[in-house]
Amino acid sequence: MLEIKNLQASINNKPILKGLDLTIKPGELHAIMGPNGSGKSTLAHVLTGKNGYEISGELNFKGENLRKIAVEERAQKGIFLAFQYPLEIPGVNTNIFLKTSLNSIRKSKGEQALDTLAFLKLVREKSSELGIDEEILSRQLNVGFSGGEKKKNEILQMKILDPNLSILDETDSGLDIDALKIIAKGVNTSRNSEKSFLIITHYQRLLEYIKPDFVHVLSDGKIIKTGCGELAEELEKTGYKKLN
């Protein structure tokens, strides 16, 4: 699914990622943990193609070199990022945003656009599955949403867009336990042999609800340790410092 080799990324001449290797196979769920400033969010930005980074190294998605592909095309090919800070877009209805998004992705695959009725049916199904009040979808996109609502909205978008690779950038930060469970449910109900996940988090807390296949520790732009689920628990006890 995703193959990263010796990835280096810098912004304004400041190196952030310094030779990162990571392979994610279909059906795998990887967690990336690490202290502040270790390059976790940069990795999410570089994978989705955000402007402003100087990049070297290999970045392949489903056998294709991602580096030549624009942000929207990567999204159309099935890369989804649940934003750490979802953006507010005043005046734009959340449902309309999501429908436009879904239909752009469908169009790129040569599929027919969903009409409003079919779309609403899909939304209703997915939001009730997650236990999210679909009322948030009739509001302006993220405008006046609480922190928890914004994150839940990201997960609902993930469910509806149904990507191959979902990247969650600290989606669990600042959430209460109920919201955390909704996020976990969103991920767990999507897992199957074809979908892959990259979960970026500070804390082990989320990983009590989502069982990763691999846990990586990112420090100073490199993966310094890889293990299975227990590594997360260990980190929670000992902190990141001991690893250095």
Next chain:
Amino acid sequence: MKQQELEKSKEYKYGFTTDIESIRAPKGLNEEVIRFISKIKKEPNWMLDWRLKAFNRLKNVKEPNWQKPKYPKINYQDLYYYSAPKSAKNNPKSLDEVDPKLLETYAKLGIPLKEQEKLSGVAVDAVFDSVSVATTFKDKLNEKGIIFCPISEAIQKYPELVKKYLGSVIPITDHYFATLNSAVFTDGSFVYIPEGVRCPMELSTYFRINASETGQFERTLIIADKGSYVSYLEGCTAPMRDENQLHAANVELVALDDAEIKYSTVQNWYPGDKDGKGGIYNFVTKRGACRGKNSKISWTQVETGSAITWKYPSCILQGDNSVGEFYSIAITNNHQKADTGTKMIHLGKNTKSKIISKGISAGKADNTYRGLVDISKKALNSRNYTQCDSLLMGNKCGAHTVPYIKNKNSSSIVEHEATTSKINEEQLYYCNQRGLNQEEAVGLIVNGFCKEVLQQLPMEFAVEAQKLVGISLEGSVG
């Protein structure tokens, strides 16, 4: 089509020319030309006298020049003031009498005059250069006593109404362009809604400039008698030409007691090419008088076209408790310039006005909001709320807000809010990450920015306007 033309037509899809034989007045601005116009329109003497009075005054007034967008001197002697398709009949009785070429032109513009009659609840007056070529639904409206016809027809058929109201809101002693219009105006729409009647459909006029070296001077007059209601919409397009063409219209609205007029504009005149060559000078005077108590006039404008847009649709709130509203979207891209806004003149007691202005500037364009809120001594307990938001795309464009506020009594309240923002890279990234390309993302964000104004448009036109907002900004980001 040549490659170049193909590219051009992608930018402005209404830029074609209709090849049709036309009758023109001799070139230039003089008494002979005014007599020619009056004669060809079979006007009564009082109308000719009115025109000549305006023309005489014009000799002693100068063009205003306080506006921000400057333009090269216009040679008024080098223009045609009247141009009409030879085949256009005076007051065609049915569409069968209208030249198929003209019907085809409007169909191409998305205004199918024939289908219009069958399909949608919108009555259309189609103005081509200097004449109205067709008006639909006339008979149906007549049943309710509503008059909807070309103003040249109204001058002949309803002289009392025209005499009473023409120039009563924009007198011939107004500024240069308004006076010029009074002297040489050719056609436009006339609407009269009788007492207590709610107009059952949208009325609309579609203005098309076709001929070259021709100015279009349309005149529209709408009268809403006591307790009546009308919603009116105008649309405008023109071919792509390298010359700048002048469009100097006058629009007068009169609302009597308890009457309401909703006037919407979707202006998409040719804006000129990427380097700023050609395009329409859209110098328009629009003014409404809320003459009766509890009357209301609401202006909504979506200004996306023209090389220069220079207009201030205004409300004179004479009647007690009258309400004036102005909702505006002005989009300027490439080298376009706009200096637009409104004047709210509060004269009656308890009068209210609301101004919502959204200016969007991209490329090397310049966008100015200029507005006046004037609350007189006697306009006790009046209120105004103004909100001006500007959105900048890129760093070569400009946005300016010039509000004039005069509050001459202490019981009235004036509020003004203004914001200027740049289109946010993070918002674009967010949209892109959801699979939207740059243009879709910009269209979405800008439509969100304009939402309060777009909501004011009649439903039939809101979707078109939304698309237009996106198209006008194509290629302006990244």
